[in-house]
Amino acid sequence: MRIGSVETDNFTVLAPLAGITNLPMRLLAKGTGCGLVCSEMISSNGLVYGSGKTVQLLDSTPEEKPLSVQIFGSDPQIMADGARIVQESGADIVDINFGCSVKKILKSNSGSALMKDPSLARAILKAVRKAIFIPLTVKIRSGWEPSGKQAMEIARLAEDCGVDAIAVHPRTATQGFRGEANWSIITAVKKALTIPVIGNGDVTAPEDALRMLNETGCDGVMVGRAAIGNPMIFSQILAVAHDRPAIVPNDGQRIDMMLRYLHDSVSYLGEQTACHMMRSRLCWFVKGMRNAGQFRNAIRFISSEKEAEELIQQYADSISAKPVTSMSG
Numbered sequence: 440m441r442i443g444s445v446e447t448d449n450f451t452v453l454a455p456l457a458g459i460t461n462l463p464m465r466l467l468a469k470g471t472g473c474g475l476v477c478s479e480m481i482s483s484n485g486l487v488y489g490s491g492k493t494v495q496l497l498d499s500t501p502e503e504k505p506l507s508v509q510i511f512g513s514d515p516q517i518m519a520d521g522a523r524i525v526q527e528s529g530a531d532i533v534d535i536n537f538g539c540s541v542k543k544i545l546k547s548n549s550g551s552a553l554m555k556d557p558s559l560a561r562a563i564l565k566a567v568r569k570a571i572f573i574p575l576t577v578k579i580r581s582g583w584e585p586s587g588k589q590a591m592e593i594a595r596l597a598e599d600c601g602v603d604a605i606a607v608h609p610r611t612a613t614q615g616f617r618g619e620a621n622w623s624i625i626t627a628v629k630k631a632l633t634i635p636v637i638g639n640g641d642v643t644a645p646e647d648a649l650r651m652l653n654e655t656g657c658d659g660v661m662v663g664r665a666a667i668g669n670p671m672i673f674s675q676i677l678a679v680a681h682d683r684p685a686i687v688p689n690d691g692q693r694i695d696m697m698l699r700y701l702h703d704s705v706s707y708l709g710e711q712t713a714c715h716m717m718r719s720r721l722c723w724f725v726k727g728m729r730n731a732g733q734f735r736n737a738i739r740f741i742s743s744e745k746e747a748e749e750l751i752q753q754y755a756d757s758i759s760a761k762p763v764t765s766m767s768g
């Protein structure tokens with residue numbers, strides 16, 4: 440897939456997921472073949488006014504490239520300045536969030552609030568486009584009512600402002616994550632635009648990704664929730680796309696992913712923060728595995744990397760999981 444000057448290895452995209460798609464999680468997805476990884480949404484205000492924690496969200500490594508960094512906000516000048524900071528950090532793509540429907544974001548006139556304010560949306564896109572030379576993308580929802588009329592309007596407006604690709608999550612802002620994603624809106628947006636369209640919503644199995652490509656004609660497929668705990672979904676999608684069976688990760692591969700996630704999290708976040716996160720995060724990876732309950736109970740109390748490593752190892756031994764050297768399956 441080509442997004443402006445950026446060519447990705449394949450059509451798969453890791454969705455931005457607040458609090459989840461940090462560098463260690465993105466590295467896991469990339470390691471299993473994901474074509475394009477996206478950061479979680481980052482406040483343009485936080486970037487511009489120098490919040491250390493916000494700026495830390497821009498941390499990256501060459502291994503994960505190309506990287507798309509998503510920003511949110513409602514002030515065109517601050518969004519432009521924030522986008523410039525993202526570009527200077529070495530990111531490959533700036534993505535703008537027009538889809539978040541969380542109350543706090545809507546209150547600040549950001550996220551999907553912008554889908555009912557086309558003139559402000561245009562001002563933001565124009566200001567950001569002018570401020571950066573790297574590709575610019577936008578992630579939208581259906582809008583505020585189910586017809587997708589606002590999605591069409593904002594998509595056309597985005598193309599008109601020089602946006603290089605658009606991701607469409609076809610649920611309304613009021614819908615949150617309930618109900619089904621209406622893929623026909625992805626089809627309609629794709630038909631109306633010449634820039635690449637990335638479809639998103641309800642890809643839960645590798646076959647869904649191909650069905651989305653075929654049904655909607657979209658150029659890329661973005662996966663969110665299904666990648667949490669199973670970053671191997673990207674290699675599974677690519678296998679199915681090449682007429683190979685999707686290899687279900689075995690216990691050894693899952694253990695391998697857990698160890699890598701733990702080690703990367705400690706090195707990028709520091710031991711204390713990482714271990715606190717690992718108490719819940721490592722539980723994602725054992726879903727459906729034997730003795731998972733026992734592991735979940737124990738991991739809740741870890742306070743050091745060594746302790747976590749030992750618990751993972753003990754768990755691997757208890758289910759006779761053999762370590763592996765590669766996650767790509």
Ligand SMILES: Cc1cc2nc3c(=O)[nH]c(=O)nc-3n(C[C@H](O)[C@H](O)[C@H](O)COP(=O)(O)O)c2cc1C
Nearest residue numbers: 454455456457479480578608640641642662663664
């Ligand atoms: C926990 C969580 C956090 C999310 N954070 C973001 C975000 O930061 N930016 C964004 O554009 N969308 C965000 N989303 C929406 C996802 O990117 C995606 O559009 C949605 O989950 C639908 O795709 P899926 O069915 O593959 O999960 C989030 C979704 C979830 C569940």
